[in-house]
Structure formats: C-alpha cells, structure tokens
Amino acid sequence: MHTGTIDPATIPGGIDLGLTLESGQSYLWTRADGDGYTGDPDGSQWYTTVTRAAGAPPGGESREGDPRVLQVRERPDGGLDWRATMPAAALVRERLRLDDDLDAIAARAPSDPVIGAAFDAHRGLRLIDDPAYPTLIAFICSTQMRVARIHGMVTDLRRDLGDPVEFDGATVHAFPTPERLAAAGEDRLRELGLGYRAPYVAETARMVADGTHPADAAGMQYEDAREWLTRFVGVGDKVADCVALFALGFDEAVPLDTWIQTAIEERFPDCDRDSYAETSRALRDRLGPDAGYVQTYLFHHLRTAEAATAD
DNA sequence: TCCGTAAGGTATCAG
DNA sequence: CTGATACCTTACGGA
Numbered sequence: 001m002h003t004g005t006i007d008p009a010t011i012p013g014g015i016d017l018g019l020t021l022e023s024g025q026s027y028l029w030t031r032a033d034g035d036g037y038t039g040d041p042d043g044s045q046w047y048t049t050v051t052r053a054a055g056a057p058p059g060g061e062s063r064e065g066d067p068r069v070l071q072v073r074e075r076p077d078g079g080l081d082w083r084a085t086m087p088a089a090a091l092v093r094e095r096l097r098l099d100d101d102l103d104a105i106a107a108r109a110p111s112d113p114v115i116g117a118a119f120d121a122h123r124g125l126r127l128i129d130d131p132a133y134p135t136l137i138a139f140i141c142s143t144q145m146r147v148a149r150i151h152g153m154v155t156d157l158r159r160d161l162g163d164p165v166e167f168d169g170a171t172v173h174a175f176p177t178p179e180r181l182a183a184a185g186e187d188r189l190r191e192l193g194l195g196y197r198a199p200y201v202a203e204t205a206r207m208v209a210d211g212t213h214p215a216d217a218a219g220m221q222y223e224d225a226r227e228w229l230t231r232f233v234g235v236g237d238k239v240a241d242c243v244a245l246f247a248l249g250f251d252e253a254v255p256l257d258t259w260i261q262t263a264i265e266e267r268f269p270d271c272d273r274d275s276y277a278e279t280s281r282a283l284r285d286r287l288g289p290d291a292g293y294v295q296t297y298l299f300h301h302l303r304t305a306e307a308a309t310a311d
Numbered sequence: 312t313c314c315g316t317a318a319g320g321t322a323t324c325a326g
Numbered sequence: 327c328t329g330a331t332a333c334c335t336t337a338c339g340g341a
Binding site for chain 1 (some may be wrong): 328332333334336337338
C-alpha cells in the first residue's frame with residue numbers, strides 16, 4: 001500500500017472534502033461509514049474510489065488496465081491523507097483539482113449577492129476531475145433523480161457489475177466496464193432500478209465498448225464537444241455539459257438544470273433565451289471565465305436547505 | 312397507511 | 327426547428 005499526506009499550504013483556498021465529493025458532481029466515491037449522500041458529508045472519513053488511471057490528462061482515463069483503489073480523507077490541519085494501491089500524490093491533486101485557487105476564483109466571480117453568499121457559505125468546495133466514461137453513465141442515470149439516489153444507482157451498478165478489488169482487507173468494486181454494462185442488457189439494468197434509463201445506459205455502453213469514447217471530446221472546442229457528446233443515447237445538452245465540466249475540464253460549461261434554470265429566471269432574467277445554446281452562452285458571458293465553478297457553487301447553495309432562508 | 316407529486320431531462324413525434 | 331408528451335422508480339409530504 002502506498003500512502004501520503006498533502007500539506008494544506010499547497011491547497012490554495014483549502015478543501016472541504018466531504019462537500020466536494022457529495023455535492024452532486026461526482027458519484028464515484030463512497031464514504032467509509034456508509035453509502036454517503038444520505039447524511040451530512042464528513043471529510044474526516046475515508047472516501048474510496050476505484051480508478052484505472054494513474055495520472056491522465058483531463059478526461060483521459062486510460063481505457064484499459066487493472067482497477068486500482070484510492071482513498072482520501074481530510075486532516076485536522078486542513079491537508080489530506082491518501083492511501084492507494086499505487087503512488088497517487090499526483091492523481092489526488094489532479095482529481096480534486098487542488099491547484100485551483102479558490103480565493104482567486106471567488107474574487108473573479110461577478111458581484112452578486114447570491115453568488116457571494118454561495119462562495120461564503122461553502123468554503124473549500126472544489127470542482128472535481130473525474131474519468132469521462134463513468135461520469136457519462138452516472139449522469140445518464142441522473143435525469144429526474146435526486147442526488148442521493150443517483151449515488152445509490154451508481155453504487156448498485158458497481159456492486160453488481162463491477163470488478164471486485166481487494167484493499168486493506170475489504171472488497172471494493174470498480175465501475176463496470178463498458179463491455180460489462182452492455183452485456184448486462186436493458187432488462188438486467190431495469191432490475192437494478194434504472195427505469196427508463198436502462199436502454200440508454202445499455203446502448204451508450206455499447207457505443208463506448210465499440211470505440212466511441214467520451215474522452216475524445218476533450219480536445220474539441222467547448223460547444224463542439226457538448227454537441228458531440230449528445231451522440232450518446234440518453235445524453236442531451238444538460239448531461240453533456242455535466243460531462244464537459246466534471247470530467248473533460250471545460251471550466252466554462254454551465255449545466256442548465258432545474259436549479260440553475262430557476263436561478264436564471266429569478267436572478268438573471270436577461271440571460272433567459274429561447275434555446276439551451278443561447279441561454280448557456282448568455283449565462284457564460286454573465287458568470288465569467290470560471291462560469292462552471294460559479295454554477296457549481298450556485299447549484300449547491302440553492303439545493304441545500306439553508307439556501308431557503310439565505311435570500 | 313395511502314396516494315399524489317416531483318426528482319440535476321431526453322427521445323420521440325406532430326405541426 | 328420548436329413545442330408537447332411519455333417515461334421508470336422512489337422518497338417524500340399531506341390526507
């Protein structure tokens with residue numbers, strides 16, 4: 001086993017690990033004391049994921065290789081501990097985007113009372129940089145679902161169809177390979193509770209298994225990438241934006257979900273256009289170069305209960 | 312205990 | 327190309 005620590009001085013703006021991993025960006029980590037997403041996040045717990053990459057460019061998780069386990073927890077000093085089946089210091093920095101300067105990002109954000117409140121209320125919330133294919137499947141599952149249940153669905157997929165890996169005396173499961181998901185078939189996926197998403201996941205997994213990989217969008221211009229991603233079954237503009245933002249490093253992407261749509265109507269009505277593409281463009285212009293970061297803070301702020309009394 | 316509603320939307324089909 | 331509708335399942339809140 002490899003272990004390491006990350007000095008808080010090397011994390012500009014700090015990190016709230018539980019918030020970052022349970023804020024609805026990533027569904028690929030589980031908390032040691034349970035499935036997570038069902039209670040208050042707790043960054044002092046070990047969070048575990050399984051990955052096939054050991055340090056890849058954004059969204060460029062290797063498409064083959066043995067699954068490897070990575071665990072991270074928050075230290076009392078604000079730094080991080082990690083444990084893994086491979087050297088992982090660089091991987092942790094990359095996945096949790098520890099080089100992003102949160103204070104600078106907050107300073108660049110537009111001066112708006114709700115945006116300011118969102119940054120103040122959720123210090124240490126970071127964007128994540130997850131592998132593209134599991135993120136694609138997770139967000140196909142996300143339509144018309146609550147955050148906690150999306151995590152439950154992904155966890156069920158892993159447990160039932162993912163390769164088991166031994167680590168520290170326990171068994172954890174990798175995200176199922178595209179081949180395995182495709183082979184499972186629509187009926188099996190319906191049994192796992194995916195509902196009408198089952199055929200979408202099966203068909204998209206088949207496309208990936210046949211060589212059309214979502215990470216291939218990483219080198220495109222942002223709007224081209226979003227459009228290209230919608231070729232996967234079950235992927236419209238919103239899900240494509242989630243993959244672009246949370247897995248492919250397109251920091252300008254602003255997934256227009258129901259929460260953000262409401263925020264647009266109430267806070268930025270002049271950004272409300274006739275199409276997704278035009279509204280997206282207007283909102284990106286309004287939110288600035290870190291539009292994706294601002295969106296993530298807004299989404300989390302609006303979604304949490306305290307937001308109801310914040311404004 | 313039971314039922315209506317809504318949950319990080321998308322595919323499909325008219326007009 | 328734009329607008330309306332069905333869609334699986336589950337976890338809630340109100341009767």
